[in-house]
Amino acid sequence: MSALSTEHRGRLLDIAREVRFEQGARILDEGGVPDRFWIVRTGLVTLDLRVPGRRAAVVDSLSHGELVGWSWLFPPSGWQLGAEAMTPVRALEFDAARARRLCEADPWLGREVAMWVGSVLAHRLRAARTRLPAMYAPH
Numbered sequence: 001m002s003a004l005s006t007e008h009r010g011r012l013l014d015i016a017r018e019v020r021f022e023q024g025a026r027i028l029d030e031g032g033v034p035d036r037f038w039i040v041r042t043g044l045v046t047l048d049l050r051v052p053g054r055r056a057a058v059v060d061s062l063s064h065g066e067l068v069g070w071s072w073l074f075p076p077s078g079w080q081l082g083a084e085a086m087t088p089v090r091a092l093e094f095d096a097a098r099a100r101r102l103c104e105a106d107p108w109l110g111r112e113v114a115m116w117v118g119s120v121l122a123h124r125l126r127a128a129r130t131r132l133p134a135m136y137a138p139h
Helices: 006-013 096-105 107-136
Strands: 016-021 026-028 036-042 045-049 057-062 082-085 089-095
Touching: 006 096, 006 107, 016 036, 036 096, 057 107, 089 096, 096 107
Parallel strands: none
Antiparallel strands: 016 089, 026 082, 036 089, 045 057, 045 082
């Protein structure tokens, strides 16, 4: 969220609530309904991708200040990745519909959020492209 202006960050934080996830808790599952998103306050979250015939592949790990879930910005899609708490996690949780309404009502906020989420998405794609070939390449 540090990519957002102070004003816009504050407007989003006004709709946040603090949540906790125990170690091992599934935060979201690939294909699920993207009705919320989170910013990690403390702890470690891994992102995973289902691989047919194998267990899910971890494609990234997130910690303090990082966004968990970007699919909420692009309805009506489902989650593109899964996420699991690898340690106890404290996070800020945001209602996706409410956040989208804020973005629609204020085009400058919407632009900043779209740029922020887009940069996160680009980073996640690079991370997945780096990790997956290394994990599944012939040895």
